[in-house]
Amino acid sequence: MKEEDCLLKFEIQGGEFLDSGESSVVIKDYLKKIGIPHPFIRRVLIATYEAEMNVVAHAERGTLCFMIAEKTVVIRVQDKGPGIPDVDLAMQKGYSTATQEVRQMGFGAGMGLPNMKQNSDTLIINTEVGTGTEVIMEFTL
Amino acid sequence: MTEHSLIIDENKCNGCTICLRACPTQALIVRKGKAKLINDRCIDCGECIRACPEKAIKSKRDNIEIIHDYTYKLLVYSPVILAQFKDFHSYEKVLYLFKHMGFDAMVGVDTGGYIAADIIRGFLKNKQNDQRPYIATNCPAVCRLIQSKYSGLIEHVLPMYSISDIAGEYLKHSFISNNKVNPEDVGLFYISPCPAKLIPTNQEKGCHNIFDGIFSMGDIYNFLMNIMENEDIQFTKQEMITTKFALRWSSFGDVEHKFKDFTTLRIDGIRNVIRFLDRLENGIIEDVDFVDMYACDNGCVGGVFAKEDPHIAEYRIKRIADTFPEKISKKMFPCDVDTCDIKMKFEYNPKIPNKEDMKLAIQTIAEIEALYEKLPKLDCAACGSATCYNFAEDIVLRKDVTIDDCPILKTSAP
Numbered sequence: 228m229k230e231e232d233c234l235l236k237f238e239i240q241g242g243e244f245l246d247s248g249e250s251s252v253v254i255k256d257y258l259k260k261i262g263i264p265h266p267f268i269r270r271v272l273i274a275t276y277e278a279e280m281n282v283v284a285h286a287e288r289g290t291l292c293f294m295i296a297e298k299t300v301v302i303r304v305q306d307k308g309p310g311i312p313d314v315d316l317a318m319q320k321g322y323s324t325a326t327q328e329v330r331q332m333g334f335g336a337g338m339g340l341p342n343m344k345q346n347s348d349t350l351i352i353n354t355e356v357g358t359g360t361e362v363i364m365e366f367t368l
Numbered sequence: 369m370t371e372h373s374l375i376i377d378e379n380k381c382n383g384c385t386i387c388l389r390a391c392p393t394q395a396l397i398v399r400k401g402k403a404k405l406i407n408d409r410c411i412d413c414g415e416c417i418r419a420c421p422e423k424a425i426k427s428k429r430d431n432i433e434i435i436h437d438y439t440y441k442l443l444v445y446s447p448v449i450l451a452q453f454k455d456f457h458s459y460e461k462v463l464y465l466f467k468h469m470g471f472d473a474m475v476g477v478d479t480g481g482y483i484a485a486d487i488i489r490g491f492l493k494n495k496q497n498d499q500r501p502y503i504a505t506n507c508p509a510v511c512r513l514i515q516s517k518y519s520g521l522i523e524h525v526l527p528m529y530s531i532s533d534i535a536g537e538y539l540k541h542s543f544i545s546n547n548k549v550n551p552e553d554v555g556l557f558y559i560s561p562c563p564a565k566l567i568p569t570n571q572e573k574g575c576h577n578i579f580d581g582i583f584s585m586g587d588i589y590n591f592l593m594n595i596m597e598n599e600d601i602q603f604t605k606q607e608m609i610t611t612k613f614a615l616r617w618s619s620f621g622d623v624e625h626k627f628k629d630f631t632t633l634r635i636d637g638i639r640n641v642i643r644f645l646d647r648l649e650n651g652i653i654e655d656v657d658f659v660d661m662y663a664c665d666n667g668c669v670g671g672v673f674a675k676e677d678p679h680i681a682e683y684r685i686k687r688i689a690d691t692f693p694e695k696i697s698k699k700m701f702p703c704d705v706d707t708c709d710i711k712m713k714f715e716y717n718p719k720i721p722n723k724e725d726m727k728l729a730i731q732t733i734a735e736i737e738a739l740y741e742k743l744p745k746l747d748c749a750a751c752g753s754a755t756c757y758n759f760a761e762d763i764v765l766r767k768d769v770t771i772d773d774c775p776i777l778k779t780s781a782p
């Protein structure tokens with residue numbers, strides 16, 4: 228998976244809730260243009276949105292790369308941030324370290340990672356505490 | 369091929385490109401100095417008719433004379449027509465004039481609204497119907513917009529006919545069974561506020577138009593004014609049975625009244641509709657049960673064929689509606705045919721593109737984007753395409769222009 232294979236690339240700023248969620252929309256429009264059916268697009272849209280929001284909510288900043296290889300859509304999100312100390316725990320439905328404030332804004336239900344798992348065909352998380360996290364999701368057409 | 373109601377008069381069109389910028393779906397181009405319609409993009413909303421300073425864009429419609437081809441003549445009118453006359457308190461006169469024109473029986477679209485409301489309420493109450501928000505099918509321009517651009521929202525469309533079709537179906541069935549007449553002798557007609565309603569909504573999917581003829585409200589307005597000017601008419605009292613709510617819903621889309629216990633929105637104006645559909649498709653609209661959307665500002669009172677200002681028309685309809693009750697007997701308008709129920713299917717059969725198609729599509733997008741980057745991004749439409757991006761698409765896909773057709777690039781070239 229090379230950098231130049233990215234069909235679309237996005238920068239994500241941590242803490243920027245208002246302007247967030249743009250990448251999933253641009254990717255959705257792209258998939259629509261190349262004639263991908265909607266049920267598939269919806270899976271990509273939901274999972275990508277959650278991945279982007281995790282950078283916004285939990286990390287400093289990150290990049291999102293969208294590519295298509297053969298019959299697979301790949302989304303890779305890399306961030307600079309605190310990393311995830313216990314991935315198995317983070318993957319549990321309802322688990323969240325979100326503050327009360329964030330929860331009041333309608334985030335922090337602890338459903339992001341479970342939704343990403345559910346909507347993608349493979350989900351790989353590489354993370355290092357204190358450095359950052361890489362999330363790779365694959366969707367098979 | 370998709371049928372459209374718009375006709376461009378090449379003798380009048382001077383190629384000014386104003387319609388290109390007015391069109392919400394980029395369905396117009398100017399080539400060799402004349403505007404042309406791109407059929408699979410047009411949704412018949414009629415924004416171009418409003419915008420054209422040369423009055424070069426018209427809408428097909430039927431001639432009023434065709435009613436005489438039938439022994440029995442039935443009419444569904446948009447109640448918006450009642451608000452087109454200064455003396456709107458005497459709206460009964462309009463109904464009388466319809467009789468005078470030769471119609472044997474008539475109802476307003478409000479009758480369809482009255483019948484549909486309870487059916488939709490029942491549908492929304494059923495928790496299993498969870499593709500919320502459900503989108504009403506009352507404005508055909510909105511339906512066509514969803515069919516052509518928002519494949520992802522098809523399942524949100526309420527699988528039901530519009531309230532004007534329901535009104536028509538009710539009128540025809542009740543007339544035939546009450547009078548024991550041969551259905552073939554019965555002609556069903558509609559007075560439409562807009563070009564969108566001049567052609568069947570779901571035509572690609574084989575759904576036929578229930579009306580035998582559709583007239584423009586503007587033509588009918590002229591016709592009635594002529595009768596009133598030139599004939600000495602003895603008006604007799606006409607009865608109209610309706611409810612406050614049904615009248616308001618069917619003329620300016622005031623849908624909330626009857627759906628207060630659901631989260632219900634009315635959205636009017638094509639650009640507002642597009643913004644909402646975008647957000648809905650992006651997955652950021654939650655907790656809404658029912659949405660009624662209209663291409664025109666203020667709903668059908670703002671229709672292209674309406675003469676009166678939409679705000680004044682809305683005011684008049686409200687005052688007329690005030691004279692009617694909130695409720696009438698349930699048995700008033702029995703309609704048990706399928707058209708009056710939630711049974712229609714909006715079909716959409718997605719095909720997964722094969723690998724080669726996909727590769728080609730990706731290449732094509734890259735080509736378009738690369739061209740777009742070279743363009744001035746002014747969206748001035750001087751090239752004859754609505755936006756710079758459309759121009760780049762046209763160079764690659766339609767191939768009827770080249771980058772040399774951009775006059776801005778030409779003048780700024782060293």
Ligand SMILES: Nc1ncnc2c1ncn2[C@@H]1O[C@H](COP(=O)(O)OP(=O)(O)OP(=O)(O)O)[C@@H](O)[C@H]1O
Nearest residue numbers: 281285310317323324325334335336337338339340
């Ligand atoms: N990119 C990341 N960097 C650091 N921590 C993360 C990252 N992504 C997830 N986490 C941790 O994993 C937890 C669970 O993530 P998940 O997305 O499931 O829930 P959430 O983001 O807290 O809430 P929701 O996604 O429902 O709004 C988070 O609370 C956070 O502690």
Ligand code: SF4
Nearest residue numbers: 507562662664668671
């Ligand atoms: S809002 Fe009413 S008048 Fe306007 S296009 Fe839609 S149906 Fe026609």
Ligand SMILES: [Mg+2]
Nearest residue numbers: 280281339340
């Ligand atoms: Mg999350």
